[in-house]
Amino acid sequence: MGGFLQTLGQKLAERWLTLLVLPGALFVATAITAQTLGQAHALDHHRLIEQVARWVHTPAAAGIGGQVVILGSILASAAAAGLAAQGLATLVQRAVLAVGWNTWPRQLRRGARALVVRRRSRWTAAARRYQQQLDADARALARTGGRADLAPRRAAYHAMLRIATEEPDRPTWSGDRIHAVTVRLERDHHLDLPALWPYLWLTVPETTRAEITTAEQALARAAALGGWALMYTLLTAWWWPAALLAAAIGLTARYRIRCAADTYAQLLEAAARLHATGLATQLGIDHTGHADPALGDALTHQLRAQNPALSPPSSGGAPLY
Template identity: 70%
Template sequence: MGGVLNALGQKLAERWLTLLVLPGALFLATATAAATLGQAHALDPHRLTDRITHWIQAPAATTAGGQVVLLGAVLAASAAAGLMAQGLGVLVQRGTLAPDWETWPRPLRQGARARVAVRRTRWNAAAHRYRQQLDADARALARDGVRADRAARRAAHEAWRRLAAEEPARPTWSGDRIHAVSVRLARDHHLDLSVLWPHLWLVLPDTTRAEITTAEQALTRAVTLAGWAVLYAPLTVWWWPAAPLAAALVLTARYRIHTAVDTYAQLLEAAARLHVVDLAASLAIDHTGPVTPALGDALMQQLRPRTPLAAQHGGGRTER
């Protein structure tokens, strides 16, 4: 038991050092350079080394006690910066996925609604262009008996799907990518993902749950990186070299968020389609063959909780 606890403690210490302290120490170093150099001496290494040398030679930094206190302060400040970045990452994730944008404060809600309208208009226009290309290819085949080159059709389809997998309902691509899973499952199989998922998770194989957890962790790391970008951005007021660093973090975080969201959405949909029959078997719902809308209706009827009033009168379950 002691060996297990020691291994667990070592792993937690490694994660604490990797996720909080090291990125936090880099942020503190950048903030120190920003405060020391300023805009006038932004790229003056001699000024920075002279100031650091002066600090090192201070009496408080030359004693063992002073060095311990200094090290503890740096570690604590680094960890605090890391926790702040993680907190900002949570806000970034909420804003990026925007599952509840219709409940945001009015100015944000109005901006999100306008963004949804713009994205929906662009999506419908791209869908129209794709349908026009399909019709043109069909007419060419009927007239000449020769199939048209697929390049134009594929380009139109890719431009359409790149905007959103389904008709936009959220202000961001990432939010719509997750929302598309719910739309498809409801349309194809009459499944409500928000009701289905907690029950389905309990019957998923360990390997599937591990893959989904890995995707969730990748998304968490990506939004935390965006949180670091938010922390670095104010440093540009005092030190302009922080601007390209913040910009690089934003671009990297954006790419990683898109990649992680796409992977996570694919895994959610695949897990639901592959294992919903297993959940039905666990609930003693008799079904053979692939997932059908009838099976989805039976599952939702059994999984949706009844309202208190319906329960008192023996009524049916709630409808959503």
């Protein structure tokens, strides 16, 4: 037991150091630089070196006690910055995945709706071009008996995927990528993923759960980068070079969020398609062969909560609680 607790403590310390303190220390150093140089002397490194030298030679920094206090203050500030970035990461993830965007405040909801309409229009045009290319390839095959060049078809397909994998329903690519899993499973197998998933999660193998958990954690880490980008954006009010850091971190976060969302969506869809029949067996639903719409209807009917029944009007007396 003692060895387990020691190992757990080491892992927590490593996680605390990696996720909070080290990125936070870099942010604190950047904030000190921003406060020291300001906008007027943004690139004056000599000024920064001179200021650091003055701090080093102060009486407080010369003694052991002062150094301990300074180190503790830096670590506390770094941890606080890390916690703030983690909090912003939650907002970033909610904004990027855009779950329930219809319930956002009015102005945000209006902007999100405009993005959905715009993305849907672009996707429809791209999907139409892809379908036209498919039809042209089919006519060429019927006319010549040979397959047409695949490059135009692939280009049209990837142009559609760059907008969304299914018809857009959310204002962001990552949100639509995960939402597409629900759309596909409902269309192909009549599976209601929100109703199915809690039960499916308890029945899939441990290796599958580990892969999905890893993908979910990667998505959270990518969102944390977005939180740091927002933190560095705040520093631009005092030091304009922070905008370069914010832009670099923000672009990296955008790329990683998209990759993580795509991986997470693929694993969710694969788990549902592969293990729906196993869940049906555990629930006592008779079925043979692969998952089909009939099985999806049976699973959805059994797992989806029924509408609440209204009680008949009371004829009087004390209310029932």
